[in-house]
Amino acid sequence: xxxxxxxxxxxxxxxxxxxxxxxxxxxxxxxxxxxxxxxxxxxxxxxxxxxxxxxxxxxxxxxxxxxxxxxxxxxxxxxxxxxxxxxxxxxxxxxxxxxxxxxxxxxxxxxxxxxxxxxxxxxxxxxxxxxxxxxxxxxxxxxxxxxxxxxxxxxxxxxxxxxxxxxxxxxxxxxxxxxxxxxxxxxxxxxxxxxxxxxxxxxxxxxxxxxxxxxxxxxxxxxxxxxxxxxxxxxxxxxxxxxxxxxxxxxxxxxxxxxxxxxxxxxxxxxxxxxxxxxxxxxxxxxxxxxxxxxxxxxxxxxxxxxxxxxxxxxxxxxxxxxxxxxxxxxxxxxxxxxxxxxxxxxxxxxxxxxxxxxxxxxxxxxxxxxxxxxxxxxxxxxxxxxxxxxxxxxxxxxxxxxxxxxxxxxxxxxx
Amino acid sequence: xxxxxxxxxxxxxxxxxxxxxxxxxxxxxxxxxxxxxxxxxxxxxxxxxxxxxxxxxxxxxxxxxxxxxxxxxxxxxxxxxxxxxxxxxxxxxxxxxxxxxxxxxxxxxxxxxxxxxxxxxxxxxxxxxxxxxxxxxxxxxxxxxxxxxxxxxxxxxxxxxxxxxxxxxxxxxxxxxxxxxxxxxxxxxxxxxxxxxxxxxxxxxxxxxxxxxxxxxxxxxxxxxxxxxxxxxxxxxxxxxxxxxxxxxxxxxxxxxxxxxxxxxxxxxxxxxxxxxxxxxxxxxxxxxxxxxxxxxxxxxxxxxxxxxxxxxxxxxxxxxxxxxxxxxxxxxxxxxxxxxxxxxxxxxxxxxxxxxxxxxxxxxxxxxxxxxxxxxxxxxxxxxxxxxxxxxxxxxxxxxxxxxxxxxxxxxxxxxxxxxxxxxxxxxxxxxxxxxxxxxxxxxxxxxxxxxxxxxxxxxxxxxxxxxxxxxxx
Numbered sequence: 001x002x003x004x005x006x007x008x009x010x011x012x013x014x015x016x017x018x019x020x021x022x023x024x025x026x027x028x029x030x031x032x033x034x035x036x037x038x039x040x041x042x043x044x045x046x047x048x049x050x051x052x053x054x055x056x057x058x059x060x061x062x063x064x065x066x067x068x069x070x071x072x073x074x075x076x077x078x079x080x081x082x083x084x085x086x087x088x089x090x091x092x093x094x095x096x097x098x099x100x101x102x103x104x105x106x107x108x109x110x111x112x113x114x115x116x117x118x119x120x121x122x123x124x125x126x127x128x129x130x131x132x133x134x135x136x137x138x139x140x141x142x143x144x145x146x147x148x149x150x151x152x153x154x155x156x157x158x159x160x161x162x163x164x165x166x167x168x169x170x171x172x173x174x175x176x177x178x179x180x181x182x183x184x185x186x187x188x189x190x191x192x193x194x195x196x197x198x199x200x201x202x203x204x205x206x207x208x209x210x211x212x213x214x215x216x217x218x219x220x221x222x223x224x225x226x227x228x229x230x231x232x233x234x235x236x237x238x239x240x241x242x243x244x245x246x247x248x249x250x251x252x253x254x255x256x257x258x259x260x261x262x263x264x265x266x267x268x269x270x271x272x273x274x275x276x277x278x279x280x281x282x283x284x285x286x287x288x289x290x291x292x293x294x295x296x297x298x299x300x301x302x303x304x305x306x307x308x309x310x311x312x313x314x315x316x317x318x319x320x321x322x323x324x325x326x327x328x329x330x331x332x333x334x335x336x337x338x339x340x341x342x343x344x345x346x347x348x349x350x351x352x353x354x355x356x357x358x359x360x361x362x363x364x365x366x367x368x369x370x371x372x373x374x375x376x377x378x379x380x381x382x383x384x385x386x387x388x389x390x391x392x393x394x395x396x397x398x399x400x401x402x403x404x405x406x407x408x409x410x411x412x413x414x415x416x
Numbered sequence: 417x418x419x420x421x422x423x424x425x426x427x428x429x430x431x432x433x434x435x436x437x438x439x440x441x442x443x444x445x446x447x448x449x450x451x452x453x454x455x456x457x458x459x460x461x462x463x464x465x466x467x468x469x470x471x472x473x474x475x476x477x478x479x480x481x482x483x484x485x486x487x488x489x490x491x492x493x494x495x496x497x498x499x500x501x502x503x504x505x506x507x508x509x510x511x512x513x514x515x516x517x518x519x520x521x522x523x524x525x526x527x528x529x530x531x532x533x534x535x536x537x538x539x540x541x542x543x544x545x546x547x548x549x550x551x552x553x554x555x556x557x558x559x560x561x562x563x564x565x566x567x568x569x570x571x572x573x574x575x576x577x578x579x580x581x582x583x584x585x586x587x588x589x590x591x592x593x594x595x596x597x598x599x600x601x602x603x604x605x606x607x608x609x610x611x612x613x614x615x616x617x618x619x620x621x622x623x624x625x626x627x628x629x630x631x632x633x634x635x636x637x638x639x640x641x642x643x644x645x646x647x648x649x650x651x652x653x654x655x656x657x658x659x660x661x662x663x664x665x666x667x668x669x670x671x672x673x674x675x676x677x678x679x680x681x682x683x684x685x686x687x688x689x690x691x692x693x694x695x696x697x698x699x700x701x702x703x704x705x706x707x708x709x710x711x712x713x714x715x716x717x718x719x720x721x722x723x724x725x726x727x728x729x730x731x732x733x734x735x736x737x738x739x740x741x742x743x744x745x746x747x748x749x750x751x752x753x754x755x756x757x758x759x760x761x762x763x764x765x766x767x768x769x770x771x772x773x774x775x776x777x778x779x780x781x782x783x784x785x786x787x788x789x790x791x792x793x794x795x796x797x798x799x800x801x802x803x804x805x806x807x808x809x810x811x812x813x814x815x816x817x818x819x820x821x822x823x824x825x826x827x828x829x830x831x832x833x834x835x836x837x838x839x840x841x842x843x844x845x846x847x848x849x850x851x852x853x854x855x856x857x858x859x860x861x862x863x864x865x866x867x868x869x870x871x872x873x874x875x876x877x878x879x880x881x882x883x884x885x886x887x888x889x890x891x
Contacts, residue, residue, distance in 0.1 A: 018789065117494060285450060288450050289779055299443075300786055303787060
């Protein structure tokens, strides 16, 4: 075996330029495959993680009229829900774990230390939000049912805000002056907690909320009516829960309006689908690149076999079996491929920071994939397997051709 | 040796190693097909993008009062200067002043939009007015759009607070509103010039109409047909009811030529009605009933930048002028920065996709280099004999190069054929359209030539410098 390897290497070194070029060919193919597979696998992993930790049991309900047009659809949403409905939902459905209302205020200002800041976003919500969204409260605690009902002026700030406003001290117990909708009317809120900014995918729901306050503690904008209620079901019973809630509110849907749900998992599935399309698109290039480099191996091995006709003839004449000739050629092809693969994976590993993170992630408008990086182990494994297969498969034909040569003819040809 | 002879020679050599030549052609073909398909995709995207960028909408700059204007850049915390700023309300005088001081090619106008109910469309006297429409939503991939709407059935002069307190009692859908209301553009004259709105019949209103607030109306082409069918609409009366329930009679003075003749549906795109269903009235036509023209104020002024201007340069000029005139109390808002960003973004995307797409071609070139070198090696002896018999190295060089070029050209041809197939597959699989036209095909053939030429040179050079003595010595 060791002799076999040494022999192969010696053959390869006999034509160093050719060997180098062949390795380069395979390397490039493997490089592109590894990178594209990495992106695909990592994105999928991330989405699955999100799905299990947030999305699976989460849905929202709204009463609206949906109109379908030739080029799309429009939805007119009614504001039909009240704060009391949360209790109503919990009482009437056994499938619902919790329900909450979340209202995004896009423009809110705070004053701290005599400086006025524009907030990236403010969320007004109810007590079940923290639990339903797996919000991590780092310091202090989330507000309670009493805070919501009494419209207490308490506030939770995100880590990011804490870093900027209270870099050294604990913010708990301090006050912030908050105004919503950028009016000049400020009211004092007591800070009761700091939370970890959620995974960017939840931007779908949290937008860029950097502070959270009890729902009706600021001036209610839509009166006390809300357009959407979020429900978190008991594990795996989200469709049942949605069904219950739809029945519960069916009477409120007048005229052409209906009670319509949105499942959080639909959004994630949609994102997965778009990643799949991108991967498919790029994967197409990778596939063609691999095909081209396979053909490269095939042709170069053929040439090499023809060149070595005489040598092979001598070996056969000296008693080498057909099988050992096949083995020798395939060996060479696999080793060439493997070295190429190693090179390609190495290049992918070195360039991945630049390739995967900076370019791919930002260009496909998938900011949600920020922080991806590194090669995915599966991607590396598949690339390696693929190369070995390609090496063996495309070495096979030249190997058989070599083995089929009759030693007499081969020696008679006698050139080179 | 004649040139044709050389070609025949090169062909013979390729034929002798038919299978190997086939493989070379195949690799180059595959490589080129991907590049051609991607070039087709790029050209399609660039075309769409430039059409989009050249849309008048993206060449319009807005002036707002700085006190209420907030650019939302998504940063979690941004310091807001605590200077008390006076609110600027734009007047018709400001408009005239800016018009005078800004150079040619910048069209200064005020545009306000409203939906007014018309008896002609509603067909009855049922008394429903829209008290508040608050819109929110965005366009997503699937093309959905949502809007929140509250409708009250009372005809009262509702104040803003009352609307907020009011409980929405019923809901009217988009379609209902479009069936009973007309989308009205309240405009000044530069809007017409900038948007190059052509008339089908009649005339446009004049600056004087705008100043006097004359109740004249210019109808969109499809709206005119909807309202008056075959009759000549000019001179007819269109009754419009305002939010507060007051009715005005507008006289039709013109009909705009059809803008979207391809959109037969009354709804374009995402559920919005096409421009052909809207109407144009002088900016002050409704308000002048209550106010003198110098009492009227507007919350923004628009400036349309004509195509003779570079948008970036125009914005600089506008900013300087606006700062001089309003002294920092007014901000200039445009989509220029985000446009630039989009442009940059698509360049980056192009780079990455191009990079990925060309990997195949690079591999194919390495392959042709490799195989041509091998060919030189196998033919060392015959080359040696040729040189010994008096062949010069130039002819040897050209012989090998020609062989490479012929292979490259065949590869390019195959590539072009394959690229059409690839375009079809991509269209089916990833739902993107690709337009492969002559320029892409020429680039494809050019690439085949360049690749084979570039990577045929070295092997040909190797062949040309074979030493006949050494070559013949090889057994």
